[in-house]
Amino acid sequence: MHLEPFELHQPATLDEALQVAASHPGDFDYLAGGTDLLPNYKMRLNPRGHVIALGGIPELHAFAPEAGTFGSLVTLRQIERDPVIARDYPGLSEAARQVATPLVRASGSLGGNLLVETRCFFFNQSASWREALGYCLKAEGDRCHVVPQKERCYATFSGDLAPSLLVLGAEVDLVSFQGPRTLALDDLYDPRGDGIRRTRLLPGELVVRVRVPPEGRKSRSTYRKLRVRPAFDFPELGVAALLSLEGQRVRSLRLAVGGLETYPRSFPTLTGPLEGTTLTDESIAELARRVQGMVRPVHNTFLAPDYRKRMTEVFVRRALADLRGAS
Ligand SMILES: Cc1cc2nc3c(=O)[nH]c(=O)nc-3n(C[C@H](O)[C@H](O)[C@H](O)COP(=O)(O)OP(=O)(O)OC[C@H]3O[C@@H](n4cnc5c(N)ncnc54)[C@H](O)[C@@H]3O)c2cc1C
Ligand code: SF4
Structure with a gap:
């Protein structure tokens, strides 16, 4: 497999990047670390x-963990190794550490990870x-x-x-030609897209930075990943959980999953009602069962969808039991 020719542009500012994008509507991709895009190009997947x-755009490299601000080109290795992130956002640290291999994490970026191409057994194949x-x-x-x-x-x-x-x-x-804006990551x-268009990004819009609000620092968080080869593979299921307690009562509780459907997904309608309550083994088990009931994996990755669904219940239950113990 080899790369077909393309024209490479190397802007030094956000404005320049947006201008190049506007000159080639529908016929360009942004390149960060290239660990996802270039292998896909080699397989002729929509080059x-x-x-x-x-x-070459300096502000995309900004890295200020104390302020919870991460430029889109911050690498997974920076996130994985940073002591402030490990202390304040342990779930994020754990997630970065479990991506691919050290070599991929050295170039793979945060922005590229959020926008990584979706995967399917029938898609990630040679032409x-x-x-x-x-x-x-x-x-x-078709x-x-x-x-x-x-x-x-x-x-x-x-x-x-x-x-x-x-x-x-x-x-x-x-940022896009229409100016800067901010979205909650959930948004x-x-x-509602067709699964091919999966984000609300406008044409040519790019991710400048990710910001994490300070409240997350007062919470415990964790990330659990199911994969076939632990040293290497993409998630067949990823469960992130965050819990903070006030005495015995839940101050905030959040859950999100990836690796199951076309979008990462959070469950505010399930976790919200538990705030203010005391978490018990029964309430954790019930929540885990309800999350399992809501997810709909299909048969397009290595592990069977029924197994990934059942493991969702197991991972959610264990993640919350651990966080409750640690808080
Ligand atoms: C062997 C292997 C194993 C892998 N395993 C995992 C894994 O376990 N978990 C995992 O999460 N990923 C995995 N990956 C995928 C990938 O390496 C990571 O997701 C990485 O973080 C992608 O970042 P990147 O900078 O290389 O993105 P790129 O490949 O440069 O870009 C990815 C996509 O994001 C777009 N993009 C990038 N930055 C921006 C921006 N600032 N604004 C707008 N669009 C942007 C690009 O146009 C492209 O569509 C694996 C890859 C390989 C090769
Ligand atoms: S889910 Fe269907 S359309 Fe999407 S990549 Fe797989 S085979 Fe193609």
């Missing part, structure tokens, strides 16, 4: 004619493999092999950091 490398099957909706074809129909893609969101940042209540600062993803 574009123009690649806009973001590495000749996909051609033999007639391609699929997500690249060059049907889905997982849920046969012609409208929607069910590829799986496989980024590890989004669930951990969702429970921390993170926000993303964005970056758009479950």
